Amino acid sequence: MGPGPSDVDPRVLEAMARPTIGHLDPAFVALMEELKALLRSAFRTENPVTLPISAPGSAGMEACFVNLLEPGDEVVVCRNGVFGDRMRANAERVGATPILVDDAWGDPVDPNKLEDALRAHPGARTVAFVQAETSTGVLSDARTLAEIAHAHDALVVVDAVTSLGGTPLETDAWGLDAVYAGSQKCLSCPPGLAPLTFGPAAVERVRGRRSKPQSWFLDLNLLLGYWDGDGGRTYHHTAPVNALYGLHEALRLLDNEGIENAWARHARNHTLLRKGLERLGLPFVVREEARLPQLNAVTIPEGVDDVATRRRLLDEHDLEIGAGLGAYAGQVWRIGLMGYASAVRNVRHCLHALEAVLGERGGS
Amino acid sequence: MGPGPSDVDPRVLEAMARPTIGHLDPAFVALMEELKALLRSAFRTENPVTLPISAPGSAGMEACFVNLLEPGDEVVVCRNGVFGDRMRANAERVGATPILVDDAWGDPVDPNKLEDALRAHPGARTVAFVQAETSTGVLSDARTLAEIAHAHDALVVVDAVTSLGGTPLETDAWGLDAVYAGSQKCLSCPPGLAPLTFGPAAVERVRGRRSKPQSWFLDLNLLLGYWDGDGGRTYHHTAPVNALYGLHEALRLLDNEGIENAWARHARNHTLLRKGLERLGLPFVVREEARLPQLNAVTIPEGVDDVATRRRLLDEHDLEIGAGLGAYAGQVWRIGLMGYASAVRNVRHCLHALEAVLGERGGS
Numbered sequence: 001m002g003p004g005p006s007d008v009d010p011r012v013l014e015a016m017a018r019p020t021i022g023h024l025d026p027a028f029v030a031l032m033e034e035l036k037a038l039l040r041s042a043f044r045t046e047n048p049v050t051l052p053i054s055a056p057g058s059a060g061m062e063a064c065f066v067n068l069l070e071p072g073d074e075v076v077v078c079r080n081g082v083f084g085d086r087m088r089a090n091a092e093r094v095g096a097t098p099i100l101v102d103d104a105w106g107d108p109v110d111p112n113k114l115e116d117a118l119r120a121h122p123g124a125r126t127v128a129f130v131q132a133e134t135s136t137g138v139l140s141d142a143r144t145l146a147e148i149a150h151a152h153d154a155l156v157v158v159d160a161v162t163s164l165g166g167t168p169l170e171t172d173a174w175g176l177d178a179v180y181a182g183s184q185k186c187l188s189c190p191p192g193l194a195p196l197t198f199g200p201a202a203v204e205r206v207r208g209r210r211s212k213p214q215s216w217f218l219d220l221n222l223l224l225g226y227w228d229g230d231g232g233r234t235y236h237h238t239a240p241v242n243a244l245y246g247l248h249e250a251l252r253l254l255d256n257e258g259i260e261n262a263w264a265r266h267a268r269n270h271t272l273l274r275k276g277l278e279r280l281g282l283p284f285v286v287r288e289e290a291r292l293p294q295l296n297a298v299t300i301p302e303g304v305d306d307v308a309t310r311r312r313l314l315d316e317h318d319l320e321i322g323a324g325l326g327a328y329a330g331q332v333w334r335i336g337l338m339g340y341a342s343a344v345r346n347v348r349h350c351l352h353a354l355e356a357v358l359g360e361r362g363g364s
Numbered sequence: 365m366g367p368g369p370s371d372v373d374p375r376v377l378e379a380m381a382r383p384t385i386g387h388l389d390p391a392f393v394a395l396m397e398e399l400k401a402l403l404r405s406a407f408r409t410e411n412p413v414t415l416p417i418s419a420p421g422s423a424g425m426e427a428c429f430v431n432l433l434e435p436g437d438e439v440v441v442c443r444n445g446v447f448g449d450r451m452r453a454n455a456e457r458v459g460a461t462p463i464l465v466d467d468a469w470g471d472p473v474d475p476n477k478l479e480d481a482l483r484a485h486p487g488a489r490t491v492a493f494v495q496a497e498t499s500t501g502v503l504s505d506a507r508t509l510a511e512i513a514h515a516h517d518a519l520v521v522v523d524a525v526t527s528l529g530g531t532p533l534e535t536d537a538w539g540l541d542a543v544y545a546g547s548q549k550c551l552s553c554p555p556g557l558a559p560l561t562f563g564p565a566a567v568e569r570v571r572g573r574r575s576k577p578q579s580w581f582l583d584l585n586l587l588l589g590y591w592d593g594d595g596g597r598t599y600h601h602t603a604p605v606n607a608l609y610g611l612h613e614a615l616r617l618l619d620n621e622g623i624e625n626a627w628a629r630h631a632r633n634h635t636l637l638r639k640g641l642e643r644l645g646l647p648f649v650v651r652e653e654a655r656l657p658q659l660n661a662v663t664i665p666e667g668v669d670d671v672a673t674r675r676r677l678l679d680e681h682d683l684e685i686g687a688g689l690g691a692y693a694g695q696v697w698r699i700g701l702m703g704y705a706s707a708v709r710n711v712r713h714c715l716h717a718l719e720a721v722l723g724e725r726g727g728s
Contacts, residue, residue, distance in 0.1 A: 002386050005386065016381055020548075054420055055581065056604065093579065192604030214578050235689065242556070314389070
């Protein structure tokens with residue numbers, strides 16, 4: 001119950017143990033087609049360019065930056081946590097100029113600040129933000145941020161690593177141009193894959209590049225030669241066949257449940273956990289209306305030893321919760337309720353374990 | 365029995381289906397340490413910087429190029445097949461200048477040409493070559509090529525994707541500076557991971573860079589913050605936990621067998637297959653002394669339909685063999701005997717299936 005990887009459904013684990021077949025085998029190609037359709041459904045998009053990058057979510061982020069930006073481009077990066085800052089780092093590695101829109105950790109991205117930044121930098125053609133900031137548990141308003149970006153003729157790159165499958169994400173309805181996610185959060189798949197979708201404007205941007213993307217491995221045009229169904233498959237890299245079995249199964253389970261039902265389940269279990277955490281005197285970092293149901297960041301009470309407490313939870317209660325990242329190290333715990341792990345049994349187990357370990361402090 | 369992914373040992377598949385735990389869990393950190401030690405043993409090295417990249421072999425190649433080269437650097441790239449040409453593409457994406465040493469497809473890299481290239485380009489400080497060219501089945505002499513490079517004060521980058529675990533590879537004894545491999549060939553693990561080792565001179569090169577590597581995801585200094593045991597682990601990306609379970613198990617099985625025994629097994633089964641292929645009138649592409657035992661490239665006989673034959677092998681005999689890549693498309697088949705799949709039962713099955721399908725041509 002940390003910030004991911006989340007617990008994996010046993011059916012997904014079983015799928016990953018199926019015999020490996022060739023990455024160009026007709027049976028595997030059929031699975032790829034199903035997988036793309038299931039991913040489109042999860043991203044709520046009709047984008048033909050929807051595929052999993054063969055590497056973790058961080059590589060999904062890098063895939064967006066290396067394909068959509070060229071050296072010298074200005075890009076507005078909204079930064080309200082670790083992953084916003086990682087976007088800045090990615091922009092710099094591409095040779096682009098990041099224009100930072102900073103909000104305090106725990107606050108959502110402020111749309112007014114984005115508006116101001118785009119007015120001040122009319123040359124910026126890209127806006128990047130994190131919908132669900134895993135370091136703080138805050139939800140930003142992707143729809144509004146995208147509207148502002150589009151009004152200034154900029155595309156949006158959205159980090160949905162922690163949101164996909166757990167919180168409403170509407171790629172098409174909100175006009176999100178490029179969205180990447182991770183397999184190991186609310187999809188409840190092991191880590192290692194980064195679902196990605198590029199809308200028409202993003203694809204047009206990639207096709208019109210002046211230079212080749214600096215990464216061969218993440219070059220979208222080369223990737224599409226393998227993942228695109230039209231006119232046969234061209235070998236690019238060897239796809240991680242068994243990991244893709246797992247993602248396929250995880251998406252099939254999500255589809256069976258219905259993504260709106262999954263969102264509602266995440267919200268319900270969050271409410272249950274929230275009540276318990278409040279009873280235990282663990283205050284949330286994020287104000288109520290901007291909290292992510294799947295990632296609950298709470299302030300560690302005065303006098304409680306962070307590392308020792310998490311170690312006891314792990315050793316005595318078989319429970320992992322997440323440490324604080326970056327500015328929150330030692331200050332915050334992050335409790336995940338993601339995908340398969342967003343279940344009443346887990347909420348109860350977590351609250352009992354926290355009560356047992358914290359209760360021994362003697363009623364502070 | 366294609367060019368990889370190879371058949372995966374059921375014990376490796378079982379390992380991959382173990383419950384996912386956190387990438388910072390103490391139990392997982394212990395597994396990481398074992399994995400690094402097992403990788404060192406497979407690479408025959410004492411290099412502390414030995415770890416798996418969380419992406420396929422192509423990303424292992426890119427990790428070497430982005431970390432060891434800077435824009436404007438000259439790099440000698442030996443090209444005798446598809447993967448040598450991919451090295452050229454990687455060098456260009458980094459902004460380096462590739463100096464090409466070309467040999468015909470099916471021939472090993474000619475050490476004399478490398479010597480000439482280094483004399484003609486005294487500024488080149490890096491030499492890149494493929495030890496086992498998967499597109500042709502040819503083995504190049506990594507030891508001699510490294511000696512020549514070192515005599516000219518250049519580091520070597522070695523593609524050992526198809527060689528690791530199947531053919532002698534001596535990272536330390538041959539002085540190889542940077543070597544990358546893939547999980548899905550002679551290690552008989554599913555695709556998705558790229559074992560990598562950097563020797564002291566390569567690490568010194570990385571530490572002395574003037575600019576940051578252009579990839580954040582593949583930045584070795586950042587990766588070491590997570591993989592290096594000294595002073596705790598810093599989160600970089602979320603490691604592909606279950607894929608690493610699989611690699612750990614595959615390396616444990618290799619260690620149990622003994623890598624020299626594994627090399628001998630690959631050689632034995634190659635000899636058995638070779639005799640059968642010759643009986644069937646399927647000539648090898650590569651001359652005898654430079655053949656890879658784990659990848660047998662043979663010329664498709666006149667009048668035989670490549671695609672239809674491979675399709676029949678798959679549909680009627682449950683057997684995948686590899687198509688020709690690049691210049692060899694439609695001309696060549698590539699029969700893999702890699703790792704777990706390098707077994708007498710597979711040699712017999714392959715020969716029987718080929719005989720059944722080709723025999724119907726009516727004794728040409």
